[in-house]
């Protein structure tokens with residue numbers, strides 16, 4: 001393992017993040033606050049409680065997940081797309097590193113940024129609602145796993161994308177609907193049976209359910225299933241990236 | 254001297270099926286400076302990219318200090334520094350950070366004194382805290398060199414380092430290469446400028462249409478191909494070389510107004526005096542006599558146009 005190289009990539013990427021830290025934080029914090037106002041205050045006043053948890057608190061895990069997933073994807077996809085776009089990728093390709101080291105550097109940095117923003121959202125939510133976290137360790141574990149797996153997914157998108165539109169298309173077209181329909185703002189059990197069945201095909205349901213379980217001890221699907229789902233997703237992404245570097249798909253002619 | 258880079262039968266076909274390298278063989282000695290000359294699209298960049306790992310070879314083998322670029326890519330790549338043809342840099346990053354990054358990426362631990370030394374040598378030390386976008390084009394090119402040198406490579410590839418660079422910077426660049434040679438760094442550079450190859454290279458390779466036409470010591474090349482020509486301009490046009498002059502290596506030029514005599518500068522007797530005597534005896538009137546020495550440029554042009562001349 002070329003740890004020096006991994007650290008070099010990681011530090012370089014984090015520098016970029018901290019250079020634009022204000023921009024990086026202001027938009028997620030603002031939109032989360034808006035969600036609290038709209039969903040928590042306006043809708044929450046009518047829904048009151050979901051499975052014994054106040055609606056305002058109930059949506060916190062989903063909101064964090066929503067942010068963390070989109071941030072993980074956009075950070076990692078941009079992180080690898082940018083060198084491709086401006087041509088600096090030549091250096092990565094000519095460096096004595098293997099795919100795992102490149103991934104660890106870029107995905108590690110992207111996941112860290114997502115994690116950072118996720119925690120900021122959590123802190124923001126303390127200002128709006130009263131929440132107790134039942135299982136902090138599990139909460140952190142789920143957060144970390146989600147950050148990493150979605151950053152991996154973003155990395156693939158960044159390599160696949162041929163232009164900036166494509167870079168934004170996947171998050172917009174696939175992730176946003178999956179996350180919104182994944183029980184961020186409601187419990188799956190509130191849906192009619194047909195939709196409950198359909199929801200089971202949405203991987204995001206498992207992540208949000210598991211994450212929410214760490215907060216409140218309530219779950220839509222068993223916690224083991226949640227872990228399995230996230231493990232499977234991570235493995236799939238890793239496999240895809242391994243294949244990409246093996247074949248040189250879209251990066252090495 | 255030992256061979257530091259060995260390229261054997263290297264072929265490269267791009268995805269579309271275009272064969273950019275058609276079986277390249279090239280051995281490069283440690284510590285030498287070799288210039289690869291070739292027209293646009295000859296395959297110079299493809300050759301460099303393949304050795305450096307940016308493109309995949311279709312077949313053939315390349316070793317760097319004995320390490321295969323595919324099976325021992327870590328060892329091989331650690332020894333190589335690459336300055337690409339196109340300027341590609343992170344615009345918002347600081348000069349010193351990008352150089353540190355390169356060093357780390359190639360597996361060398363942080364060493365500020367080494368980075369400082371490189372930046373000073375490239376006259377970038379004053380600009381170390383500037384963002385790349387604040388630099389001039391020539392400075393950016395030097396940042397690329399600094400990045401390539403950051404991990405102290407033993408082999409340096411310079412892909413057209415002086416394209417679009419002013420005379421002064423070009424001289425600077427040559428000096429840098431000269432200094433690197435003193436440190437034992439082997440340099441492979443590509444160029445369109447013959448004077449550049451003439452000025453700094455020990456050996457010159459000519460590449461065209463994916464094939465190496467010739468690799469030769471610069472001096473040998475100059476001497477071997479360094480024919481001189483004597484143009485004997487006549488006062489009257491002739492249709493053919495007179496029989497009386499058939500023993501000389503003469504051709505008719507300028508629609509019959511000039512006799513062109515090729516001779517070897519290095520030969521003991523050039524035969525000029527005798528020729529001029531015989532020309533008069535043949536009854537021809539001289540208008541003027543001009544000599545020309547073929548430059549590397551002529552050699553290059555004739556090679557690329559008729560590759561058989563290389564043999």
Ligand SMILES: Nc1ncnc2c1ncn2[C@@H]1O[C@H](COP(=O)(O)OP(=O)(O)OP(=O)(O)O)[C@@H](O)[C@H]1O
Pocket residue numbers: 253267268269271273291292293294295296297298299300338
């Ligand atoms: N990615 C690519 N896909 C397909 N063909 C390519 C690719 N890159 C280069 N080529 C082709 O390979 C040939 C050699 O290109 P290369 O860039 O190696 O030439 P070069 O000698 O460096 O030229 P120049 O002096 O203009 O830089 C050209 O015909 C070019 O069109």
Ligand SMILES: [Mg+2]
Pocket residue numbers: 297298299338412
């Ligand atoms: Mg080129």
